[in-house]
Amino acid sequence: MGVRRRAAVAGLLSAMLAVAGCGNDGSSSTHEVDARGPITFVTQKDNSGVLPFIADKWNKAHPGEKVTIKQQSDQADQQLSDFEQHFQAKDPGYDVITVDVVWTAEFAARGWIIPLTGQHKLDTSKLLPATVTSATYNGKLYAAPYGADGGLLYYRTDLTKKAPTTWDQLTGACKGKTTAGTITGAKPACYAGQFAKYEGLSVNAAEAINAAGGSIVGRDGRSATVDSAQSSAGLDFLVKGFKDGYIPKEALGFQETQSLNAFESGQLMFMRNWPYGVAVLNGKGSKVKGKFAVAPLPGPSGHGASTLGGHNLGISAYSKHKATALDFLKFIESDTVQRNNLTVGTLAPVLTAMYSDPALTAEFTYLPDLLKSIQTAVPRPITPFYPGVTEAIETNTYAALQGQMSTQQALKSMQAAIKSATAGG
Structure with missing residues (x-):
């Protein structure tokens, strides 16, 4: 799912600028590449x-x-x-690490993780292509896809017969069902996503921009490309949402939990969120249990573009047991582990075949729609300068949503801020 990612990590950007583009090729590792032994897997808190x-x-x-x-x-x-602390100290105790999809380029550029090439090659033929893309930097695979994630549209089946596939269909379905800019009262508001000023806003903004054919940075991870007519059309869907009232003003404070709570209590007709929300909304006490379904996100003329979420696993450049670490990566991508991750933790698998597995689709009926979401997903900007880039997106998008600047002004300011963040690398 989407994680809160701030730009103000002390020293990260300046140190990264000095080494950007100089990723470790794995050929000069201090330790033997075929060494085996005990390993440490460093990962986020296990909430699942x-x-x-x-x-x-x-x-x-x-x-x-x-x-x-x-x-x-x-x-x-x-x-x-x-x-950052452990890698700068070249700590050999961090053998395998969990890498958020937006960190892959940074870690690779700083030489913290080794490329999965040569004798460290990983077979990706059974994996979802979008997850492989998220683990790739400068044409090389640097991490093993571990868990996928994609944005979904949640909709009230008691209020609309089918999911909208376009933005016009979404707003049209809400006519007569929204109140003017409030999520209180008898009628639900139309739509909400995650619009507080944090990483989730970058996700929502990127989805709108990408759905309209725009982009944020070029393939080189440095060139700012966001100031375009396509990006303007995408971002304007969100800006107009607050201006016209189909997105409630309260949503300016929504992160994942707040938007989920609003939908669960019956205050929204449509919501953008991650797949984990299905279990929450089907839980005890939910006012919408049995009254909702999920679908791919809509776009301007058809299904839109989800932002790819999830995590990858990388092998530390300072690990003394890289051969064991590689085998552990292969184990994590096995059917056994991926199936358990889904059935126990409701984590989206990275193995393509699982999305058509009869036993799994019978229990997790949203898997086909999630697959469509992931297949059309676009990674957040792949750049070793991500902290500065996401700060530029958040700051200017939030100002536009608040009505402090126009869509066009926000994009021009965003473009300039991205240029500044990626300069000198």
């Missing part, structure tokens, strides 16, 4: 309960190469700060 299964299965099969799992906090800023 899947880590005990992973540790037990691996350790029983590899008694001489056991894995120790170190859980970090559930805050992305703290996770990144922890990685």
Whole structure:
């Protein structure tokens, strides 16, 4: 799912600028690339309960190469700060790490993780292509897709017969069902996503921009491309939403939880959120249990473009047991682990075949729609300067949503801020 990712991690951007584009090719590692032994897997807090299964299965099969799992906090800023501290110290104790999809380029450019090429090559033929793209930097695979995620449209089946596939259909379905800019009262408001000033806003803005054919940075990860007619058409869908009232003003404070709570209490007709919300909305006490469904996000003329979420796993450049670490990556992508991640933790699998598995689709009926979402997903800007880029998106998008500047002004300011963030690398 989307994580809160701030730009103000001390020293990150300046240090990264000095080494951007100089990724480790794995050929000059301090340690033997074929060494085996115990490893440590450093990952985010296990809120889904899947880590005990992973540790037990691996350790029983590899008694001489056991894995120790170190859980970090559930805050992305703290996770990144922890990685920065240990990698700058060239700590060999962090063998395998969980890499948010927006960190792959940064970690690769700084030489923190090794490319999965040569004798570290990983077979990606069974994986969702979008997840492989999120783990790739400068044409090389640097991480192993671990968990996928894509934005979905939640809609009230008791209020509309079918999901809208276009923005016009969405707003049209709301006519007569919204109140003027409020999510209180008898009638639900029309639509909300995540519009507070945090990483989730970058996600929502990117989805709108990408759906309209715009982009934020070029393929080089440096060139600012966001100031375009296409980007303007996309961002304007959100700006007009607040201006015209089909997005309630309260949504300016919505992160994932707040938007989910509003939908769960019956105050929204449509909502953009991640797949984990299905379990929450079907839970005890939900006012919309049995009254909602999910579909791919709409766009200007058809299905839109979800922002790809999820996490990857990388092998530390300073690990002493890289061969074992590679085998652990392959184990994580096995059917056994991916199936447990879904059934126990409701984590979206990275194996393509699971989305058409009869047993799984019977239990998780939203999998086909989630697959469509992921297949059309666009990664957040792949750049080693991501902190500055996402800050530019958040700041200017939020100002436009508040009505402090026009869509066009926001994009020009965003373009300038991105140029500044990526300059000198």
